[in-house]
Amino acid sequence: MFDYLNKILFKTKTPDTSTIDEVKEFQPYLIQRWCSMYSPQVSDLVNQTSNRVWPVLDNNTMWFNYLHGVVPGCKFKRLNYIKKKKDTEATTTNKQSIKIVANHLEISVREVNQYIELFNLKIPNEKKHSTQD
Numbered sequence: 001m002f003d004y005l006n007k008i009l010f011k012t013k014t015p016d017t018s019t020i021d022e023v024k025e026f027q028p029y030l031i032q033r034w035c036s037m038y039s040p041q042v043s044d045l046v047n048q049t050s051n052r053v054w055p056v057l058d059n060n061t062m063w064f065n066y067l068h069g070v071v072p073g074c075k076f077k078r079l080n081y082i083k084k085k086k087d088t089e090a091t092t093t094n095k096q097s098i099k100i101v102a103n104h105l106e107i108s109v110r111e112v113n114q115y116i117e118l119f120n121l122k123i124p125n126e127k128k129h130s131t132q133d
Contacts (some may be wrong), residue, residue: 005034008067009042009074020060028063035067038074045071097123 004026020026032050036043049070057063095109101123102112115121 004064005031008064008071009035009038010076020064023060026060026064028057028060028067031063031067035071038077042071042074094123 004020008031032046035046046067050066053066057066098109098112098116102109105112116123
């Protein structure tokens with residue numbers, strides 16, 4: 001897949017597309033996704049154009065030729081895949097507290113997060129204490 005991505009983004013001379021239909025690693029969706037990670041401009045270009053022409057492109061050769069022609073030649077740079085950050089224990093506890101507040105006030109978690117940002121609020125973490133009667 002990355003060979004095809006390099007040919008699309010960094011413009012090799014006369015790419016060989018004779019075996020592209022038999023190759024399982026060429027997935028138009030993934031190629032477009034990786035192209036969009038190059039820069040916001042390429043992302044916008046791919047999204048705006050491929051959303052209009054996707055019904056006409058039947059096979060992988062057509063997709064490759066289309067993307068090779070539409071995406072301008074770019075300077076080589078390493079593409080970093082954006083990974084989701086793992087939650088720490090503090091953020092997990094904070095998310096649980098926000099969810100409790102949202103349920104109590106009968107609003108969405110998104111709204112609680114907006115209020116926290118807007119008013120610079122701090123949500124105390126709920127600690128359960130055992131009470132003796």
